[in-house]
Amino acid sequence: xxxxxxxxxxxQKNKPSETPLPALLNFPDQPDLVEKxxxxxxxxxGKLIEAGSLEQVQQHxxxxxxxxxxxxxxxxxxxxxxxxxxxxxxxDLEHVELAILKGELGVAENGAIWMPEENVVHRVLPxxxxxLIIILKENTLLTNMHQAYDQVNVSAPGYGVFIxxxxxxxxxxxxxxxxAHGPRSLTVFLLK
Amino acid sequence: xxGHTHAQAAEEFIKDDARTHWHDETLWHVRQKRDLxxxxxxxxxxxxxxxxxxxxxxxxxxxxxxxxxxxxxxxNGVEVLWAKDAKEHNDHVxxxxxxxxxxxxxxxxxxxxxxxxxxxxxEDKGYEVVDTDLxxxxxxxxxxxxxxxxxxxxxxxxxxxGEIFHKHIGTQEGASDPKYxxxxxxxxxxxxxxxxxxxxxxxxxxxxxxxxxxxCTNEGNADMGTHLADIHIACMGIxxxxxxxxxxxVFLRLLARSATGQSITNxxxxxxxxxxxxKMYIILVDNGRTEQLGREDFKNxxxxxxxxxCMNTCPIYRRSGGYSYNSTVPGPIGSILSPGKxxxxxxxxxxxxxxxxxxxxxxxxxxNIHEQLYKWRQVITENTDVDASKKLxxxxxxxxxxxxxxxxxAGKMARTALRITPDSLVYSSINVWGKHRDLPQVxxxxxxxxxxxxxxx
Ligand code: SF4
Numbered sequence: 001x002x003x004x005x006x007x008x009x010x011x012q013k014n015k016p017s018e019t020p021l022p023a024l025l026n027f028p029d030q031p032d033l034v035e036k037x038x039x040x041x042x043x044x045x046g047k048l049i050e051a052g053s054l055e056q057v058q059q060h061x062x063x064x065x066x067x068x069x070x071x072x073x074x075x076x077x078x079x080x081x082x083x084x085x086x087x088x089x090x091x092d093l094e095h096v097e098l099a100i101l102k103g104e105l106g107v108a109e110n111g112a113i114w115m116p117e118e119n120v121v122h123r124v125l126p127x128x129x130x131x132l133i134i135i136l137k138e139n140t141l142l143t144n145m146h147q148a149y150d151q152v153n154v155s156a157p158g159y160g161v162f163i164x165x166x167x168x169x170x171x172x173x174x175x176x177x178x179x180a181h182g183p184r185s186l187t188v189f190l191l192k
Numbered sequence: 193x194x195g196h197t198h199a200q201a202a203e204e205f206i207k208d209d210a211r212t213h214w215h216d217e218t219l220w221h222v223r224q225k226r227d228l229x230x231x232x233x234x235x236x237x238x239x240x241x242x243x244x245x246x247x248x249x250x251x252x253x254x255x256x257x258x259x260x261x262x263x264x265x266x267x268n269g270v271e272v273l274w275a276k277d278a279k280e281h282n283d284h285v286x287x288x289x290x291x292x293x294x295x296x297x298x299x300x301x302x303x304x305x306x307x308x309x310x311x312x313x314x315e316d317k318g319y320e321v322v323d324t325d326l327x328x329x330x331x332x333x334x335x336x337x338x339x340x341x342x343x344x345x346x347x348x349x350x351x352x353x354g355e356i357f358h359k360h361i362g363t364q365e366g367a368s369d370p371k372y373x374x375x376x377x378x379x380x381x382x383x384x385x386x387x388x389x390x391x392x393x394x395x396x397x398x399x400x401x402x403x404x405x406x407x408c409t410n411e412g413n414a415d416m417g418t419h420l421a422d423i424h425i426a427c428m429g430i431x432x433x434x435x436x437x438x439x440x441x442v443f444l445r446l447l448a449r450s451a452t453g454q455s456i457t458n459x460x461x462x463x464x465x466x467x468x469x470x471k472m473y474i475i476l477v478d479n480g481r482t483e484q485l486g487r488e489d490f491k492n493x494x495x496x497x498x499x500x501x502c503m504n505t506c507p508i509y510r511r512s513g514g515y516s517y518n519s520t521v522p523g524p525i526g527s528i529l530s531p532g533k534x535x536x537x538x539x540x541x542x543x544x545x546x547x548x549x550x551x552x553x554x555x556x557x558x559x560n561i562h563e564q565l566y567k568w569r570q571v572i573t574e575n576t577d578v579d580a581s582k583k584l585x586x587x588x589x590x591x592x593x594x595x596x597x598x599x600x601x602a603g604k605m606a607r608t609a610l611r612i613t614p615d616s617l618v619y620s621s622i623n624v625w626g627k628h629r630d631l632p633q634v635x636x637x638x639x640x641x642x643x644x645x646x647x648x649x
Contacts, residue, residue: 002274003274003275003276003280003478004262004274006276007258007274007276007430007476007478007482008255008258008259010478010482010483010485010486011254011255011258011430011482011485012255013482013486014482014483014485014486014491015251015252015254015255015485016248016251016252016485016488016491017252018252018253019245019248019249019252020245020249021245021246021249021435022241022242022245022246022249024436024438024439024441025235025238025239025242025441025442027235040455043454043455044454044455044456044458045458090419090420091386091420094386109233109445109455110455110456111455111456112456112460122419123415123418123419123467124415124416124419124420126415127412127415127416127419127459128416128419128420144441144445145440145441145442145444145445145456146438146441146442147441148441149437149438149440149441150438150441153437154399154402154404154437154440154462154464155268155399155402155403155404155437155462155464157464158268158463158464158465158466158467159461159462159463159464159465159467160461160462161415161459161460161461161462162444162456162459162460163458163459164455164456164457164458164459164460165410165458166458167410167411167412167458167459168410168411168458169326169327169374169410169411170343170410170452171325171326171327171330171343171344171345171374172326172330172345172350172353172370172373172374173218173349173350173353173370174218174221174222174343174346175350175370175371177370177371177374179374179375179378180326180374180377180378180410180411180412180413181324181378181381181382181385181411181412181413181416182411182412182415182416182459183412
């Protein structure tokens with residue numbers, strides 16, 4: 001008997017009596033989503049900036065990053081100097097200093113942003129970059145994770161990730177350190 | 193510490209009084225963060241009820257959900273393998289590594305591979321497996337096992353870690369600043385990520401409906417590994433399934449809040465298909481799970497989502513440390529899982545509890561942990577040679593439970609006493625669990641309630 005057959009047979013033999021599938025949960029929309037989102041994001045170590053326009057984002061980048069640093073932008077209207085689309089081996093992204101990506105939607109309760117594969121091109125990009133900027137539209141903010149899963153088909157892309165903050169760890173005596181393996185900062189620009 | 197009882201092993205840990213207090217307080221702090229976070233969600237109890245019901249559904253439909261998961265994963269271009277036990281799991285991994293001529297392996301946190309002894313197995317075959325979760329890398333250098341399922345190096349102080357890093361990655365002697373040490377580990381592990389050909393991960397949730405799976409980390413190490421390597425091997429216990437993608441709404445709201453109090457892990461990665469030119473494998477592992485499924489009193493332990501909350505809240509775990517359990521999963525949940533694997537070896541674990549019920553109170557999937565601990569005690573007392581003082585304690589408990597009024601009164605008295613008894617009186621010498629214990633949090637629901645239920649059924 002194959003291991004699959006053996007495992008399935010053992011399950012059949014030992015299966016508990018049937019219980020029903022619970023209905024999906026739904027809770028009412030909350031007010032003040034921007035404020036709640038800001039709290040959710042900062043709780044996980046990210047920073048929210050409410051921006052009037054993409055120019056403001058561009059200005060932030062010019063002020064905080066040098067011209068000789070590698071910047072990968074996948075947002076129309078934001079300049080970069082790495083052509084991510086032309087890269088075939090993700091290892092070539094090793095020295096990217098900043099990645100600028102577009103988020104699909106934001107979740108107010110925890111700051112999480114849905115990032116499907118097509119928004120990052122190379123799956124490793126939001127992790128390997130030293131810093132990450134995500135552009136998010138204010139009207140995509142949702143109250144909670146139930147609403148997020150209601151809107152997103154998670155199996156449409158081959159890969160997708162909820163990003164809720166920069167890379168962090170507290171494995172040494174529970175002291176929070178930002179920048180474990182991935183981005184040392186996450187800045188979310190919220191656009192109207 | 194093989195062959196030792198929990199109390200003997202705990203004795204080792206509590207020799208260092210200051211460290212024991214520190215361990216206790218650190219975990220209690222994590223527990224408090226969990227409380228604060230849970231209290232911020234008005235629908236918390238509804239989430240727990242729903243998560244529990246979803247997991248019950250999974251256990252009662254496990255066969256068909258596994259088949260659904262497999263066929264969807266296959267359609268997604270993922271190779272699915274089945275393993276009856278640890279050995280078969282390890283053999284699968286080895287074969288995949290051989291077939292793909294893998295030289296360098298990185299691994300993110302997976303309690304299952306720990307359970308299967310994968311690292312040792314692969315090391316014996318000449319492979320080096322680099323654990324990439326910071327806590328796991330620390331203990332890997334120190335040749336130790338994780339002492340906690342979420343916080344693997346929680347038993348170590350930063351000075352210890354400074355020493356370990358000085359020896360293994362050349363940090364400055366005596367340096368113990370967490371920022372400095374983390375940065376050193378970052379530089380060291382970046383190289384490993386870049387060099388890796390294969391990445392091994394665990395699975396937090398497997399989605400039957402879509403054939404995909406979710407891995408949660410704060411560090412981003414699972415993603416750094418899998419997206420750079422050509423081969424991704426995901427090792428998954430068969431109980432990790434959830435029926436629908438939308439159930440993640442419930443589980444992701446509960447998991448991190450229960451674990452550390454944070455609202456969600458910074459990365460919740462959903463894997464469905466391998467990236468172009470790469471390969472993805474899922475190994476579905478039984479290793480005793482189907483047997484546990486058949487134990488009416490203990491099958492609920494399979495609902496566990498490995499958040500660690502029951503450890504953080506447990507007065508015994510906090511004061512005896514993870515190693516005192518001598519089992520891959522320590523703490524209250526480990527004490528009900530491990531006896532199912534080896535009743536003799538783990539016979540003292542169900543006694544490493546005050547039965548205060550705090551574990552069941554915090555469990556996000558509502559496992560009746562303390563009831564199962566009590567039931568294991570009965571099984572063990574009947575089947576093995578339990579130390580006489582514990583048999584006596586069981587008898588005393590038996591007498592008290594037999595007289596509800598007496599128990600009510602005793603309970604009430606203890607509840608009052610808990611709040612006013614000074615430490616010196618609480619650290620009683622007749623305590624059977626060891627010396628360094630004060631009394632647990634007063635349970636909200638009395639032990640009597642479940643006992644009554646239990647008698648009825
Ligand atoms: S038994 Fe419950 S509380 Fe303990 S680790 Fe598992 S899910 Fe968390």
